[in-house]
Amino acid sequence: MNYNNIKFPYPVLKKNDNSILSYIDFSNEDIEITPSYDLFNFKINLSKIDNDDILKLIETGKTEYCVEVNCSSTLFRKVHTSRENIIEFSIPKLSLRGKVEGDCLIIARENIPDYNNSQAHEDYQGFYFNIKRGNILAYYGSFNFIADINYKKLKAVASIMEITEGDVEYLNVDLDNNKITLQLPKQDFKIYAQPLISKYPDLSPIFHSSIVYGALLTALYNFENYTDKLWAQAILYRMKEEEELKKFLGNDEKFDKAEVPDIAQILLGNPVRRLLNHLDKEIETTDEE
Amino acid sequence: MEKQKIFKSKYVKRLKENLKSRHSIHLYSEQIFPFDDDETLVLSTIYKPKDLLKKMNPDNDLDSAIAIYEGYRELTLLQASDERFWTYLTHVDLYQYMIKRWNAHIEGKAKNPEKYIREHWFLLSESQQSLMRHPLSGLWWGVHLSIDEERNDKYELTKILFRQLDFATRTLPTYRLGRHKEAIIGILEFIKNNDELFRNYFEDKTRFVTRYLNLIGGTVNLAYVDRTFFIGKLNRVKEKIKQIGSR
Known part of the structure; x- marks a missing residue:
């Protein structure tokens, strides 16, 4: 839930909000999600806050740090709390699928009559508020991740793309699945499926620069229609995380279509150069023969 | 097997x-x-x-x-x-x-x-x-x-939920509230305790209840609170619920 757009009837410390004039911050650096065999292990840093009144309420046990985790696909919803500003908890992998969202907050553990905050905007001066258990006193921000994505293997093309046999006349790119699906006509698929072709590493530059590159261009040109698909989320994650790709992504998580050929080449690790190097080697080998 | x-x-x-x-x-x-x-x-x-x-x-x-x-x-x-x-x-x-x-x-x-x-x-x-x-x-x-599981009849509240299929499958799923078990149990417990109140206009009244609690979720983290919170909040608007359908 995006609490940034909510106007509270009492002062709440939020980033980019002036109801309380104090420091609070939260970014991707403050989130650590480490998958183990059967768990997602979370470590969330909520230490970037500077407001004496709220911190005192935590010390006295009247409020606490909270991370609410939500997953619409599995109806998972749970709040994890702590008196420490670094919250660590685990969630079974069998409880999450697709997009998982988290909200980081400070919440009242008990009723706090006559609450005011010395750093609140002057409009609140002289007012006292009757805070109830469960009321939100500070909002750091939110985060999300895709439970089905193996982030460590994202650089492998197979994490976002697969080649299948289809009832098609020509190669078809289907973007409607969680992986970009390249459907080959039955006869072509038979040839592709031969181990000497599909499993032969030396041929990957040829595949990447022709079939895969073409399919990725199609996917990127139509990206905005498929942002809920895992392949799109995986690409978006790489664009947010990798230095070479960051520059292409705007604040609205969109990119310029004119940049698509460059983005596709970076995502595939420069397939054209790899192809040319491969051809160069082939020529050398032929010359030697 | x-x-x-x-x-x-x-x-x-x-x-x-x-x-x-x-x-x-x-x-x-x-x-x-x-x-x-x-x-x-x-x-x-x-x-x-x-x-x-x-x-x-x-x-x-x-x-x-x-x-x-x-x-x-x-x-x-x-x-x-x-x-x-x-x-x-x-x-x-x-x-x-x-x-x-x-x-x-x-x-x-x-x-x-x-x-x-x-x-x-x-x-x-x-x-x-x-x-x-x-x-x-x-x-x-x-x-x-x-x-x-803590009740003698563990399905006591389930029976209320399925009084009308739409309540379970249409009204509750509309909001995030619908995935918080304590909220569901609180709402059903309130209906059980106020059986007379829900004799008529069940659909309209349950729709009001979920919408009302969802609004409260703007300032209260609903996943943080338990069933007693929801029962308490609904007890406060009993009169409003009573008026639904009678106007």
């Missing part, structure tokens, strides 16, 4: 495509739905419940909900939200129940038979609404969210 089967993803997709192209509409009127057993997978940890089909009652959703939940009470959240599992049940294990309970396309009462079958035999998306609206997964999730 036989292990539970599910469809492969690609087969679910094919079934959807066949329905969309209207090639398979007529198959949903047959006594047995023809499917390709090669396109199934086996769940290693879940067994096919004994006599589940016999326990499913097309004339009583509560009976069916309890039967399906008891049959599959070991499902993980991931399995209970798996399109391949529910699609297998609607097409194979519980197909005969489906064509008795959801037969408007057979009786000629469905304006758009393709849409009707799609909405009842398949999960429309991976969302909370879709899971809770689906004719089988909605029954399972309804019980999962309302069962209270």
Whole structure:
């Protein structure tokens, strides 16, 4: 839930909000999600806050740090709390699928009559508020991740793309699945499926620069229609995380279509150069023969 | 015991495509739905419940909900939200129940038979609404969210939830509130304690209740609070609930 757009009837410390004039911050650096065999292990840093009144309420046990985790696909919803500003908890992998969202907050553990905050905007001066258990006193921000994505293997093309046999006349790119699906006509698929072709590493530059590159261009040109698909989320994650790709992504998580050929080449690790190097080697080998 | 089967993803997709192209509409009127057993997978940890089909009652959703939940009470959240599992049940294990309970396309009462079958035999998306609206997964999730093991009759609140199917499958799923078990139990406990209040205009009143609590969620983190919070909040608006339908 995006609490940034909510106007509270009492002062709440939020980033980019002036109801309380104090420091609070939260970014991707403050989130650590480490998958183990059967768990997602979370470590969330909520230490970037500077407001004496709220911190005192935590010390006295009247409020606490909270991370609410939500997953619409599995109806998972749970709040994890702590008196420490670094919250660590685990969630079974069998409880999450697709997009998982988290909200980081400070919440009242008990009723706090006559609450005011010395750093609140002057409009609140002289007012006292009757805070109830469960009321939100500070909002750091939110985060999300895709439970089905193996982030460590994202650089492998197979994490976002697969080649299948289809009832098609020509190669078809289907973007409607969680992986970009390249459907080959039955006869072509038979040839592709031969181990000497599909499993032969030396041929990957040829595949990447022709079939895969073409399919990725199609996917990127139509990206905005498929942002809920895992392949799109995986690409978006790489664009947010990798230095070479960051520059292409705007604040609205969109990119310029004119940049698509460059983005596709970076995502595939420069397939054209790899192809040319491969051809160069082939020529050398032929010359030697 | 036989292990539970599910469809492969690609087969679910094919079934959807066949329905969309209207090639398979007529198959949903047959006594047995023809499917390709090669396109199934086996769940290693879940067994096919004994006599589940016999326990499913097309004339009583509560009976069916309890039967399906008891049959599959070991499902993980991931399995209970798996399109391949529910699609297998609607097409194979519980197909005969489906064509008795959801037969408007057979009786000629469905304006758009393709849409009707799609909405009842398949999960429309991976969302909370879709899971809770689906004719089988909605029954399972309804019980999962309302069962209270601490009561003498653990299904006491489930019985209230299924007083009207729309409450369980349409009203509650609209908000995030619908996935917080303490909220569901609080709401159902309040209805139980105020039975007279909910004798009439049940649908309008339950819709008001969920909308009202959702509004409170703007300033209170609802996942943080327990059933007593919800009961307390609803006790305060009893008079407002009373007025619904009487104006």
